[in-house]
Structures are given as structure tokens and as C-alpha cells.
Amino acid sequence: MTAATAAPALRVTGLSKSYGTHTVLRDITVDVRAGETLCLIGPSGSGKSTLLKCLNLLETPDNGEIWLGETHLTAPGADVDAARARIGMVFQHFNLFPHMSVERNVSIALTSVKGLPRDRARETALRRLAEVGLEAFADRRPSQLSGGQQQRVAIARALAMQPDVMLFDEATSALDPELVKDVLAVMRDLAAGGMTMAVVTHEMGFAREAADRVAFMCDGRLAEIDTPGRIFERAENPRLRQFLSQVL
Numbered sequence: 655m656t657a658a659t660a661a662p663a664l665r666v667t668g669l670s671k672s673y674g675t676h677t678v679l680r681d682i683t684v685d686v687r688a689g690e691t692l693c694l695i696g697p698s699g700s701g702k703s704t705l706l707k708c709l710n711l712l713e714t715p716d717n718g719e720i721w722l723g724e725t726h727l728t729a730p731g732a733d734v735d736a737a738r739a740r741i742g743m744v745f746q747h748f749n750l751f752p753h754m755s756v757e758r759n760v761s762i763a764l765t766s767v768k769g770l771p772r773d774r775a776r777e778t779a780l781r782r783l784a785e786v787g788l789e790a791f792a793d794r795r796p797s798q799l800s801g802g803q804q805q806r807v808a809i810a811r812a813l814a815m816q817p818d819v820m821l822f823d824e825a826t827s828a829l830d831p832e833l834v835k836d837v838l839a840v841m842r843d844l845a846a847g848g849m850t851m852a853v854v855t856h857e858m859g860f861a862r863e864a865a866d867r868v869a870f871m872c873d874g875r876l877a878e879i880d881t882p883g884r885i886f887e888r889a890e891n892p893r894l895r896q897f898l899s900q901v902l
């Protein structure tokens with residue numbers, strides 16, 4: 655089944671969120687289909703990070719529903735911890751534990767949250783590290799790795815939990831330019847491998863090539879959602895055209 659016809663892995667309807675009197679998300683309705691890569695673009699302050707945080711239940715929406723497959727995450731009494739374990743999140747700042755080895759950073763949640771025996775957790779961690787090209791670094795400390803390598807460890811850490819969906823919030827924005835491409839390559843591999851992903855990014859080249867659809871956020875609204883071809887080559891929305899003229 656291709657992403658265009660697959661069932662939604664993640665479905666958001668009528669999502670709103672305010673901080674005090676400041677409305678940050680306005681009636682967002684969007685889905686991410688199984689196996690799809692949805693890129694979220696838009697100006698700073700448009701609500702992209704808040705949307706991802708709502709998806710991961712790090713923020714509580716004021717209105718609207720979020721469904722992960724058949725599970726209603728915003729239902730009263732929903733098992734938030736169980737839901738979060740199915741969603742991998744990669745932030746701009748990777749927050750690895752400095753006193754643990756790279757391997758332990760990846761395996762810690764497998765032993766502490768999933769209850770795997772230490773040797774099996776290590777095995778899984780090494781496999782995930784191999785996927786991001788870092789198996790040889792397993793026994794180093796994070797401080798001995800470049801920023802780009804550390805971010806790839808953070809991706810391996812999220813993948814180790816076998817999430818249904820991966821969320822990325824500007825995963826490459828804090829990196830030196832020459833380190834960005836290795837992280838994007840890992841993300842491209844994941845997308846090509848059929849992972850379901852929602853990716854907030856300023857990397858328009860990545861959005862153009864790796865996204866199945868691109869969503870443009872503006873003033874807390876999802877202003878446009880379409881194929882990369884239509885977003886980047888044939889945009890009509892004036893706010894989108896203006897945004898693209900600034901970033902391309």
C-alpha cells in the first residue's frame with residue numbers, strides 16, 4: 655500500500671491550543687498516513703513545535719482530538735505513558751546522558767521502561783546504532799562525538815523503542831552546516847524505509863525530496879497542505895509564496 659492510500663497512523667481533528675489569551679493553534683485538522691513523511695514548514699512562531707508537542711502529549715490541547723491508529727490519545731483517562739512509548743521524538747537539542755556510553759543512551763529505556771534484559775537491550779541498541787552508521791561508537795561517551803553524530807544517537811534511541819510514528823522538531827537546526835547532511839541522510843533512509851514521520855524542518859531541499867506531503871503553518875493555522883511539487887513550484891497562497899521567497 656502506498657502512503658497516498660494508507661490508513662492514517664496519526665489523525666488530528668479540530669485541535670486548538672492557547673497560552674493565556676494567546677492562541678497558538680487554531681482548529682488544526684490533519685492526518686499522517688501510515689508510511690508517510692509529512693513535512694511541516696512555516697515561519698517562526700507559527701505553532702509548529704506546539705503542534706508536535708500536542709501530538710506527543712507534552713502539551714495538552716484545549717480542544718480537538720488526536721488519534722494514534724485506533725487509540726484516542728485525548729480521551730479522558732487515556733494511558734498517556736503507553737501512548738508516548740509508541741511515538742518517537744527527536745528535538746533540536748538531543749539531551750543525551752553525558753555520563754553514559756552511546757550504547758547505554760540507546761538501550762536505557764529498553765531496560766528501564768520495556769524491562770528487557772541487559773544483553774538483549776544492548777543487542778537492539780547496537781543494531782539501531784548500525785542503522786545510523788554509529789555502531790563503532792557504541793562504547794564512547796556522547797562528548798566524544800560530533801553534534802551530528804550525537805543527533806544520530808538520539809534518532810537511534812527513539813527507534814530502539816520501535817515507535818509507530820517519529821516526530822522531528824528541527825533536528826538539524828543546532829548543527830554546524832557540514833554535519834547536517836549525515837543526519838538528513840538518516841532521516842531520508844527512515845522515510846524510504848516506510849517509517850511514518852512528521853518532520854518540522856527548515857531544510858527545504860529535504861522537504862522537497864523526502865516528503866510525501868508538505869504542510870504550511872501560518873499564525874497557528876494549517877494554511878496549505880499538498881504535495882512538495884505543488885507547494886514548492888505552484889504555490890498560490892500569498893503567505894506561502896512570501897515564506898518560500900525568504901527561505902529558498
Ligand SMILES: Nc1ncnc2c1ncn2[C@@H]1O[C@H](COP(=O)(O)OP(=O)(O)O)[C@@H](O)[C@H]1O
Nearest residue numbers: 673676678696697698699700701702703704705
Ligand atoms: N509554553 C509556552 N507559553 C507561552 N507561549 C508559548 C509557549 N510555547 C510556545 N508559545 C508561543 O506559541 C507560539 C508558537 O510557538 P511555537 O509552537 O514554538 O512556534 P514554531 O515552532 O512554529 O516556531 C509563539 O508565539 C510562542 O511564543
Ligand SMILES: [Mg+2]
Nearest residue numbers: 702703704824
Ligand atoms: Mg519550533
